Amino acid sequence: MNTKVNIRQADTADIKEAPTPVNQTMVEAINLALAHAMEEDENVVMLGEDVGANGGVFRATVDLRQEFGLKRVMDTPLAETLISGITIGMASQGLKPIAEIQFMGFIYAAMEQIVSHASRLRNRTRGRISCPMVIRAPFGGGIHAPEHHSESTEALFAHIPGIRVVVPSSPLRAYGLLLSAIRDPDPVLFLEPKRIYRAVAQPVLDDGKALPLDTCFTLREGSDLTLISWGAMIQETLQAANTLSEKGVSCEVIDVASISPLDTNTLECSAVKTGRCIIIHEAAHSGGVGAEIAAHLAEHCLLDLKAPIKRVTGFDTIMPYLRNEGYYLPSVERIVDAANEVMDF
Amino acid sequence: MNRTYDFSVNATQFIADDGSLIKPLPSTVDETILLQAYQEMVLIRIFDQKAIALQRTGKLGTYPSSLGQESIGIAIGLAMQACDVFVPYYRDQATQYLRGVSLTEMLQYWGGDERGSHYQNCTQDMPICVPIATQFCHAAGIATAFKIRGEKRVSVVTGGDGSTSKGDFLESLNLSGVWQLPMVMVINNNQWAISTRREVQSHSETLAQKAISAGIPGVQVDGNDFVSLYDAMLTALKRARAGKGPTLIEAISYRLSDHTTADDATRYRSHDELKKGWDREPIKRLRDYLLSLNLWDPDKENQLQEKVKEQVDNAVTAYLAIQPEPATAMFDHLFKKLPAPMQAQYDEVKRLHLS
Ligand SMILES: Cc1ncc(C[n+]2csc(CCOP(=O)(O)OP(=O)(O)O)c2C)c(N)n1
Numbered sequence: 001m002n003t004k005v006n007i008r009q010a011d012t013a014d015i016k017e018a019p020t021p022v023n024q025t026m027v028e029a030i031n032l033a034l035a036h037a038m039e040e041d042e043n044v045v046m047l048g049e050d051v052g053a054n055g056g057v058f059r060a061t062v063d064l065r066q067e068f069g070l071k072r073v074m075d076t077p078l079a080e081t082l083i084s085g086i087t088i089g090m091a092s093q094g095l096k097p098i099a100e101i102q103f104m105g106f107i108y109a110a111m112e113q114i115v116s117h118a119s120r121l122r123n124r125t126r127g128r129i130s131c132p133m134v135i136r137a138p139f140g141g142g143i144h145a146p147e148h149h150s151e152s153t154e155a156l157f158a159h160i161p162g163i164r165v166v167v168p169s170s171p172l173r174a175y176g177l178l179l180s181a182i183r184d185p186d187p188v189l190f191l192e193p194k195r196i197y198r199a200v201a202q203p204v205l206d207d208g209k210a211l212p213l214d215t216c217f218t219l220r221e222g223s224d225l226t227l228i229s230w231g232a233m234i235q236e237t238l239q240a241a242n243t244l245s246e247k248g249v250s251c252e253v254i255d256v257a258s259i260s261p262l263d264t265n266t267l268e269c270s271a272v273k274t275g276r277c278i279i280i281h282e283a284a285h286s287g288g289v290g291a292e293i294a295a296h297l298a299e300h301c302l303l304d305l306k307a308p309i310k311r312v313t314g315f316d317t318i319m320p321y322l323r324n325e326g327y328y329l330p331s332v333e334r335i336v337d338a339a340n341e342v343m344d345f
Numbered sequence: 346m347n348r349t350y351d352f353s354v355n356a357t358q359f360i361a362d363d364g365s366l367i368k369p370l371p372s373t374v375d376e377t378i379l380l381q382a383y384q385e386m387v388l389i390r391i392f393d394q395k396a397i398a399l400q401r402t403g404k405l406g407t408y409p410s411s412l413g414q415e416s417i418g419i420a421i422g423l424a425m426q427a428c429d430v431f432v433p434y435y436r437d438q439a440t441q442y443l444r445g446v447s448l449t450e451m452l453q454y455w456g457g458d459e460r461g462s463h464y465q466n467c468t469q470d471m472p473i474c475v476p477i478a479t480q481f482c483h484a485a486g487i488a489t490a491f492k493i494r495g496e497k498r499v500s501v502v503t504g505g506d507g508s509t510s511k512g513d514f515l516e517s518l519n520l521s522g523v524w525q526l527p528m529v530m531v532i533n534n535n536q537w538a539i540s541t542r543r544e545v546q547s548h549s550e551t552l553a554q555k556a557i558s559a560g561i562p563g564v565q566v567d568g569n570d571f572v573s574l575y576d577a578m579l580t581a582l583k584r585a586r587a588g589k590g591p592t593l594i595e596a597i598s599y600r601l602s603d604h605t606t607a608d609d610a611t612r613y614r615s616h617d618e619l620k621k622g623w624d625r626e627p628i629k630r631l632r633d634y635l636l637s638l639n640l641w642d643p644d645k646e647n648q649l650q651e652k653v654k655e656q657v658d659n660a661v662t663a664y665l666a667i668q669p670e671p672a673t674a675m676f677d678h679l680f681k682k683l684p685a686p687m688q689a690q691y692d693e694v695k696r697l698h699l700s
Binding site for chain 2: 049050052054055075078079081082106108147148149315316317318320321322323324325328333334
């Protein structure tokens with residue numbers, strides 16, 4: 001997949017000049033992309049709580065302050081409304097600010113700015129002023145954190161026109177998608193699945209190559225069943241696909257990656273091909289992005305479907321504290337169960 | 346231009362860093378309360394050490410230490426009356442303990458079990474609330490309720506220096522002045538918000554002076570001097586109870602620990618600064634003072650240490666014996682009664698985990 005493409009291209013380049021791919025975790029890949037973007041464009045600046053001296057509480061911005069200085073890596077007061085609001089102001093003046101909201105669970109104070117202003121500035125001014133900003137926020141559960149550190153509320157933002165919502169699921173996609181997000185002329189909410197910040201590592205080439213936004217990635221081809229997911233849940237989804245393939249069920253696995261706007265074309269093609277779909281997300285069930293995908297597929301591919309579309313999701317409950325959080329997150333077992341149901345329909 | 350307003354902020358300290366007296370103790374303080382405060386502070390420090398040990402061995406989740414700030418919580422807790430309502434932030438183990446939250450409940454909460462917020466003995470106090478500064482609005486609402494009902498009760502709310510940067514804090518502060526709410530706001534200025542220095546939060550000389558903009562009294566006290574904060578709290582509570590409105594208190598302290606067990610403060614803070622912080626710490630200071638009055642001695646200290654360790658150990662044993670809630674617990678308190686459309690999800694969880 002992407003790994004191979006990138007490495008092959010590096011092989012053909014001048015060995016001395018080309019950087020070599022090094023094993024990176026997702027959080028390291030994010031750091032690489034941030035450094036790359038700051039290096040290539042002096043308008044790129046970064047701000048947030050603890051992003052400077054501490055390098056971010058997850059170390060995503062580590063060393064950037066030493067490298068790029070105080071004017072480009074700014075520790076702000078503890079104020080999310082302010083962080084998102086000034087980010088909009090900076091972006092309107094041609095800077096490319098990247099704001100970090102420490103945890104997505106604390107983004108709500110910033111919502112008014114994001115919804116009422118970031119997403120609308122271009123439309124409001126009929127293109128005169130745009131908002132080329134990125135808001136990064138670690139999100140999702142499963143890291144044994146206290147309350148409000150496990151939120152997965154991407155659907156709240158996917159509902160808002162004028163803002164992109166992007167979720168990487170691997171170090172490579174984190175690197176490539178973050179670069180596109182930063183280079184994009186419009187606001188992007190870049191949600192980082194912190195459960196897999198360090199769980200997986202793969203060779204990432206720091207070549208500045210971006211991956212496209214607004215498109216899904218097909219991680220695995222199959223003919224019987226389409227598994228659709230994003231972010232950290234891709235791990236369980238791929239495991240379930242392995243288990244299912246051992247039982248003779250051929251799964252196609254799609255990483256949605258851009259939650260909004262949604263690449264419905266890839267999803268439709270796969271649904272038509274396999275005739276069966278399961279959507280897996282850790283956000284609460286009702287009103288989640290899974291509902292949007294299911295509705296879209298029902299609307300456009302109904303007659304190609306061999307079984308009802310199923311969702312395997314978090315529950316419509318508040319994510320329990322750490323002692324019981326495992327009960328909330330969708331498991332491989334639940335995905336396999338749902339697949340069996342769909343296959344037996 | 347004519348000057349229309351001048352202000353100054355008073356800073357108060359009674360007992361100096363070395364345990365000596367700077368000025369005579371206020372009439373609100375006597376030997377009994379000093380001895381009690383000292384013993385409670387020791388208890389909280391030992392509890393804190395134990396909690397960190399539990400976290401390090403995987404028996405507790407992320408935990409925010411109150412090392413070096415014990416006197417703030419103890420002063421607030423001892424000054425408040427039972428009928429008042431405490432609106433804590435997450436570093437308030439000391440006040441919570443004095444309010445009646447058991448050590449076991451606190452361990453349960455930080456151990457990732459929601460039942461830890463079901464406080465058996467202080468049913469009106471608010472639970473810990475992790476989003477920074479939102480609690481100030483709740484406290485203002487609680488004070489409004491007291492005012493509407495004509496109750497002689499006060500809501501006491503705490504936050505860190507970082508919390509004063511948020512709109513929630515400033516908006517609540519403003520309202521507390523406009524409506525003259527029976528409310529006391531205490532800022533635990535421990536100099537850091539994770540890696541962010543106090544100076545990055547605000548260019549104002551003191552945090553107490555934010556009260557000026559709201560038209561209410563703002564005072565700064567040495568938060569590591571039990572006497573200073575205790576006396577200021579009593580004055581503020583009395584004012585509020587008498588219908589004379591809110592007070593903002595900035596209590597200067599120092600965070601001797603990492604921000605939480607998930608943090609590593611050596612990344613951003615110098616060893617020298619930390620060492621200086623230890624010179625100001627509240628427990629040794631009060632002990633030195635009590636020793637100088639012959640109110641304390643090594644024997645008493647040994648007895649106290651033993652007693653307190655046993656108390657903490659018992660709480661830990663009780664905590665470790667608590668069985669986790671069943672998987673279905675996440676549905677049990679979401680609504681008073683589970684909405685019918687959620688029954689299927691409930692049944693699914695039951696089938697998956699309880700059968
Ligand atoms: C709205 C919000 N943003 C970010 C966080 C993450 N966070 C938790 S504690 C903290 C620092 C708070 O510092 P301060 O208010 O000074 O209190 P202290 O922890 O120093 O006692 C931050 C940024 C949060 N809990 N809430």
